[in-house]
Amino acid sequence: MISTKDAKRFLAEYKRVDIAVDAFYNEPVQARQASIPQPSTSKLNALFDKYKEPGGDDITVDGTIRMCEDMKVDPEDVVLLAIAYELKSPRMGDWTRAGWVDGWKNLECDTISAMSSALVRLRDRLGSDSEYFSQVYNFTFEFSRPPGQRSLGLDMAQGFWNLLIPHGLQGGALSHLTRPAGSDDEGDEDDEMMGLDEEGWREEYTGWWFEFLTEKGGKGVSKDTWQMFMEFVRTIDAKFEKYDMEAAWPSTIDDFVEYAKERLGTAS
Template sequence: MTPTPSLLKPEPYTPQRALYLFKNYADSDNPNVIGPEGFERLCAEAEIPMEGAMPLLLAWQMNASEMAKLTKEEWVKGTDIFKLSSLSALATALADLESLLIRNQKPLERSNKKDPYDRTQYWKYADDTKGAFHKFYTFCYNLVKPPQSRNIDMETSMAFWSVLLVPKYPIMTEVLEFINEKGSYKATNKDLWTMMLEFCTTVQPSLTDYESDGAWPTLLDDFVTWKRDKSSNGRPGNAMEH
């Protein structure tokens, strides 16, 4: 199904247009929800890659309560904050956030030209990218965790880490290799999820400043032992840098 030109054109924001855009992807049996099928079609038609971070950034900015689902209320609030009501503006906003928070690109330059969407929120994130990413990272854990569970299964955790952390912290490539090789870690609780980001942001890639008595999760202690053993056996890991 090809989106109509009016959905693609970067037209000025109006609440009515934003609602029209929502209705185009809402479930046929529940007009108040964009379900997984509509969410995927929305991303496809806006040329938002499903395998990257942009769909997660979309969920975060809409404050979605469920994975690959958006309610009308979430959509109305989210699109009003960014003042966007076209696929073009949506794609631009998400690409800007991905560049800033995932790819560590320099913030956009402020200009007098009319922005394709309201960048007020973007500038707030640009003023504190570390804090913004931490909020986004925490949101993703709550988004993907099953409601009745305290954990995320390890396969899902690894998929999320590969999207959220690998582009920012190359050492995560080796962490994922280690988890894969071991195959004995089954789930991620909130502490491990939080400490994985802490590890990436505070420990040198050389691991010289890693303190095994520093209350790190067992998985990270095991990873450091594994990497040091690899290095001492003449198979040094890649030179990784933050």
């Protein structure tokens, strides 16, 4: 699609619309791309310097808060997890210069206004694109895990689940899959078609999951449980009837299914 700037450039050069259109489509793609202004490294470095710690090399918590104020975004907005993924943040509230410059360049931003617009696009993509949601979801465990720890604290895990799971459910990134991912049996096709209207994970179940983990008394969430929980949410039916106890689910999820079935039985 031709931009307004390119349209004006070609019209000014060739004077006639038909000739200008032919010239546009005959011009090499690389040449057209070269005419599009690229994000400025100096502008991005200047913005980084504005937010980084005085005398330090990184943007930390205080700079992150100022950045969010300028972008008019809540620091606890789920889209900040997508930004952390895009900018390769090493840990919460911490941004390196290299990640900042390369990340914003990839997003084609070098001003606060452009960055604010990118947040809108990324928030929508995070909610609607299942593959992108998975990438950000799995990254969240790595960047939020305390250095030297193999697991994520229960309170912190619940906080991130509270951001990610509702967003994915509402936007469609966590839409219910009627057949477990990775199943290649052609014989399952009829079952899959019969399950097209099957109800999946309900938002209230996220609260049940938190209550179960709290009652269980565990202090942390392992990487395996974190990653598999996302797939569990995508594939489990609303009555927990099609859960395969013989499959390679973490034991924590096995136990939760029994817990959920008991709650459903009590409710009915």
